[in-house]
Amino acid sequence: MSSPKPSPKPNTQSTDRAADRSVPGSEREALSFCRLCMGHCGVVATLDEAGGLLRIRGDHDDPQTLGYACFKGLNAPEAHRSPDRVLTPRKRMPDGRFVELPLEVALDEIAAKLAAILAEDGPEAIGGYKGGGAFFTSSSLKMLNAFLEAIGSPKAFSSVTIDQSAKAVAVGRIGIWPPGRTPFHRGDVFLIVGGNPLVSVSTNGFDTRNPLKRLKEAKARGMKLIVIDPRRSETAKHADLHLQPLPGEDAAILAGLLHVILERGWIDRDFCDRHADDVEALRRAVAGFTPKAVAARAGVAEAELVAVAELFARESRTGAATSATGPDMSPHGNLAEHLVECLNVVCGRLLRAGDRIDHPGAIGARYPRKAEVMPAPRWWEKGYKSRVGAFGRMDGELPTGILADEILMPGKGRVRALLVHGGNPASAIPDTKKVVRALESLELLVAIEPFMSMTAELAHYILPPTLQYERADLPLFIYENLLSPVPFTRYTPAIASPPPGAKVCDDHLYFWELAKRLGVRLNHFGVELGGDRPPTTDELLAIAARHAPIAFDALQAAPRGVVLDDEPVFVEPGDPDSPHRFSLVPPDVAAELASVAAGLAPGAAGDFPYRLAVRRLRDGLNSAGLSLPSIRKRLPFNPVYMNPEDMAAEGIGEGHRVAVASAHGRVEVRAEADPSLRRGVVSLVHGFGQLPSRSAAYEEWGVAVNLLLSLEPGSRETINAMPRMSGIAVAVRRCEER
Numbered sequence: 038m039s040s041p042k043p044s045p046k047p048n049t050q051s052t053d054r055a056a057d058r059s060v061p062g063s064e065r066e067a068l069s070f071c072r073l074c075m076g077h078c079g080v081v082a083t084l085d086e087a088g089g090l091l092r093i094r095g096d097h098d099d100p101q102t103l104g105y106a107c108f109k110g111l112n113a114p115e116a117h118r119s120p121d122r123v124l125t126p127r128k129r130m131p132d133g134r135f136v137e138l139p140l141e142v143a144l145d146e147i148a149a150k151l152a153a154i155l156a157e158d159g160p161e162a163i164g165g166y167k168g169g170g171a172f173f174t175s176s177s178l179k180m181l182n183a184f185l186e187a188i189g190s191p192k193a194f195s196s197v198t199i200d201q202s203a204k205a206v207a208v209g210r211i212g213i214w215p216p217g218r219t220p221f222h223r224g225d226v227f228l229i230v231g232g233n234p235l236v237s238v239s240t241n242g243f244d245t246r247n248p249l250k251r252l253k254e255a256k257a258r259g260m261k262l263i264v265i266d267p268r269r270s271e272t273a274k275h276a277d278l279h280l281q282p283l284p285g286e287d288a289a290i291l292a293g294l295l296h297v298i299l300e301r302g303w304i305d306r307d308f309c310d311r312h313a314d315d316v317e318a319l320r321r322a323v324a325g326f327t328p329k330a331v332a333a334r335a336g337v338a339e340a341e342l343v344a345v346a347e348l349f350a351r352e353s354r355t356g357a358a359t360s361a362t363g364p365d366m367s368p369h370g371n372l373a374e375h376l377v378e379c380l381n382v383v384c385g386r387l388l389r390a391g392d393r394i395d396h397p398g399a400i401g402a403r404y405p406r407k408a409e410v411m412p413a414p415r416w417w418e419k420g421y422k423s424r425v426g427a428f429g430r431m432d433g434e435l436p437t438g439i440l441a442d443e444i445l446m447p448g449k450g451r452v453r454a455l456l457v458h459g460g461n462p463a464s465a466i467p468d469t470k471k472v473v474r475a476l477e478s479l480e481l482l483v484a485i486e487p488f489m490s491m492t493a494e495l496a497h498y499i500l501p502p503t504l505q506y507e508r509a510d511l512p513l514f515i516y517e518n519l520l521s522p523v524p525f526t527r528y529t530p531a532i533a534s535p536p537p538g539a540k541v542c543d544d545h546l547y548f549w550e551l552a553k554r555l556g557v558r559l560n561h562f563g564v565e566l567g568g569d570r571p572p573t574t575d576e577l578l579a580i581a582a583r584h585a586p587i588a589f590d591a592l593q594a595a596p597r598g599v600v601l602d603d604e605p606v607f608v609e610p611g612d613p614d615s616p617h618r619f620s621l622v623p624p625d626v627a628a629e630l631a632s633v634a635a636g637l638a639p640g641a642a643g644d645f646p647y648r649l650a651v652r653r654l655r656d657g658l659n660s661a662g663l664s665l666p667s668i669r670k671r672l673p674f675n676p677v678y679m680n681p682e683d684m685a686a687e688g689i690g691e692g693h694r695v696a697v698a699s700a701h702g703r704v705e706v707r708a709e710a711d712p713s714l715r716r717g718v719v720s721l722v723h724g725f726g727q728l729p730s731r732s733a734a735y736e737e738w739g740v741a742v743n744l745l746l747s748l749e750p751g752s753r754e755t756i757n758a759m760p761r762m763s764g765i766a767v768a769v770r771r772c773e774e775r
């Protein structure tokens with residue numbers, strides 16, 4: 038590709054191409070980066086003569102991630118050579134057995150079935166679900182969406198709407214500030230609501246390049262950390278203030294913080310006068326959330342709540358509030374996110390004209406960012422509405438909370454065929470039994486999936502993809518400014534070969550071949566993929582990176598990546614006459630706040646006296662990889678974590694078998710003491726278990742926590758149909774050993 042774009046600034050002293058470095062014997066080493074999670078840790082891979090992946094180690098010369106790599110990342114090679122890996126397309130026969138078949142035959146059969154359904158019922162009968170495996174495959178991260186768009190189907194679903202889509206709802210209702218928030222590495226304070234970045238290597242706005250090191254650096258320069266989390270999490274242990282409430286009370290807690298801040302006038306008055314026109318309405322809306330009432334409801338001390346407000350709003354001049362899955366998976370998650378935004382607005386924790394934008398874009402196009410509100414877009418109110426629950430679309434997708442009903446509910450537009458790309462909906466979506474029933478009822482279920490996941494077991498066809506080190510890639514560039522505070526990006530070639538005899542290909546090929554057979558063309562980041570040969574992975578990456586301030590071939594030539602900060606970018610002044618303001622209390626927010634205020638009195642314990650909280654484990658990644666031997670050794674099953682005093686009170690000992698029951702379901706698990714959990718809260722990690730029809734031993738596979746959760750309208754949020762997964766009332770009782 039010829040381009041006038043500048044050459045990269047080497048990102049390190051040693052930019053040697055480690056791919057060419059040979060080590061004793063026939064082994065060689067290559068630089069790459071891990072694509073299991075947002076960390077994107079720089080690694081050195083050791084390969085055998087045939088290109089097989091032998092080992093991974095953190096790259097200590099990587100100037101971004103500084104040698105960090107976690108246990109699951111280091112054990113990734115196990116997945117590549119696992120005997121359980123799917124290496125040839127498979128088809129499920131009527132007796133339930135899977136047989137291998139040639140790719141061409143599989144594609145012809147799938148395309149024929151799709152064409153028949155299209156002819157009978159139109160594009161609405163074909164849906165797609167995209168999960169984490171697809172997001173981390175940059176060349177095809179939008180292929181499923183492109184395919185559905187090409188055939189005219191509005192039925193795109195993804196893991197985003199069973200994750201943190203509350204954040205999109207919040208900006209959709211309050212308005213957009215294009216320059217963004219004060220960044221982590223420049224704030225006096227950082228407030229995290231329900232996130233544990235030291236384990237998840239995630240959490241908006243946190244610096245996830247070697248998270249512990251970055252947190253220590255920030256604290257060493259004087260930054261104060263506030264964490265709101267029912268668990269004394271790995272991150273909370275470093276907090277200057279840790280508020281440890283019951284889960285599910287974030288909306289009340291945040292309203293309580295705003296109550297204190299607004300009553301005491303700890304706001305950025307100039308910023309509010311200029312950019313938010315209803316601060317007074319917000320003050321009235323949170324009037325009932327007195328520290329006393331909120332503290333009693335959330336199970337914290339009144340003085341602690343006030344101390345958080347004080348440290349954030351009065352004692353700190355800069356630094357933002359952020360949040361992760363904790364609040365977003367709990368009741369009133371959309372409201373909680375809205376109030377996080379309100380905190381940042383009223384305290385003025387957003388970048389101003391003249392401030393530097395540290396990450397203006399590396400792969401993504403750069404654009405001028407003005408210090409001016411873009412009015413609340415409320416995307417979901419326009420255009421297509423789902424036949425189930427009349428939900429609108431966000432970012433071109435429908436909420437996954439209605440996927441099961443879209444399949445099961447009879448009538449025109451029922452989803453009859455589903456393409457699953459790098460996801461495990463049978464495991465990930467609440468109400469496991471209903472979701473499995475829905476997937477079983479499909480006439481065509483295709484999974485682009487490397488392992489026999491719960492979903493793959495139900496599929497009619499499994500199309501096996503290459504794994505991370507076997508494909509060329511970029512970091513998860515659509516969220517690139519959440520990955521790094523500097524405009525850093527990198528490219529990796531495919532450094533490893535799939536196992537001998539494998540018939541795997543990069544995921545995009547499957548979409549391209551199906552599109553060709555159906556006579557439609559895919560639109561890849563604004564470029565139509567025509568022609569009669571499929572695009573290469575590099576061509577697709579180059580298209581996605583075509584607006585980057587560096588030529589693609591120059592990016593390819595920098596194995597440890599580039600920091601594209603030659604030309605600093607600053608926030609531009611906004612239009613002084615702009616009529617647009619943040620909508621702090623739109624009517625739907627006001628109504629929900631009023632209903633939360635009305636229910637502030639602490640509830641009676643009732644039949645379900647504990648609350649179930651979500652959390653993640655350092656050594657596992659949702660459902661992926663749990664069957665690999667090294668991971669299984671550490672995480673054979675998912676125990677229910679409990680506070681030791683609660684265990685004593687219930688007569689439950691370490692390892693005892695207990696029943697955890699909600700209003701929706703019941704599971705039997707083993708108990709494990711976790712003193713980091715506050716009393717009254719239990720936690721059971723998702724991703725474990727097998728299909729309900731397989732009577733798999735709990736001690737071998739664990740159990741699906743989603744059996745306890747519901748998809749009923751009363752159990753999900755408005756706008757994004759987010760099913761409630763945290764702050765769920767449960768009972769825990771010792772049961773008989775079996």
Ligand SMILES: Nc1nc2c(c(=O)[nH]1)N[C@H]1C(S)=C(S)[C@@H](COP(=O)(O)OP(=O)(O)OC[C@H]3O[C@@H](n4cnc5c(=O)[nH]c(N)nc54)[C@H](O)[C@@H]3O)O[C@H]1N2
Pocket residue numbers: 167168169170171174196197199200201362366458459460461462464465466467485486487488490502503504505544651652658659660661662723724742743746762
């Ligand atoms: N109860 C409860 N439920 C939850 C959550 C919770 O906290 N509690 N968390 C929710 C959240 S945040 C999320 S994001 C979802 C996760 O939802 P999903 O993303 O649907 O689930 P995963 O288990 O991450 O499945 C990823 C799949 O991708 C496959 N895969 C791995 N590598 C590749 C690859 O290179 N290519 C392809 N094509 N596939 C690959 C894996 O084998 C695995 O089957 O679950 C949600 N569900």
Ligand SMILES: Nc1nc2c(c(=O)[nH]1)N[C@H]1C(S)=C(S)[C@@H](COP(=O)(O)OP(=O)(O)OC[C@H]3O[C@@H](n4cnc5c(=O)[nH]c(N)nc54)[C@H](O)[C@@H]3O)O[C@H]1N2
Pocket residue numbers: 074075169200230231232233234236237238239240265266267268270283284285286287361362363364367650651652653654655656657658659763764
């Ligand atoms: N090791 C590892 N890393 C991962 C994943 C993984 O499975 N394992 N999954 C990846 C995915 S898909 C995602 S979306 C991210 C998620 O990233 P995070 O959101 O940071 O995930 P967690 O580590 O579960 O942190 C959530 C925290 O919220 C707390 N919490 C639970 N309920 C509530 C509540 O109601 N209110 C409040 N305030 N806190 C609550 C929990 O105690 C927990 O400490 O992590 C990603 N990274």
Ligand code: SF4
Pocket residue numbers: 071072073074075076077078105106107108109110111238
């Ligand atoms: S933290 Fe672990 S899983 Fe995430 S990118 Fe780094 S090595 Fe991979």
Ligand SMILES: [Mo]
Pocket residue numbers: 196200
């Ligand atoms: Mo997630």
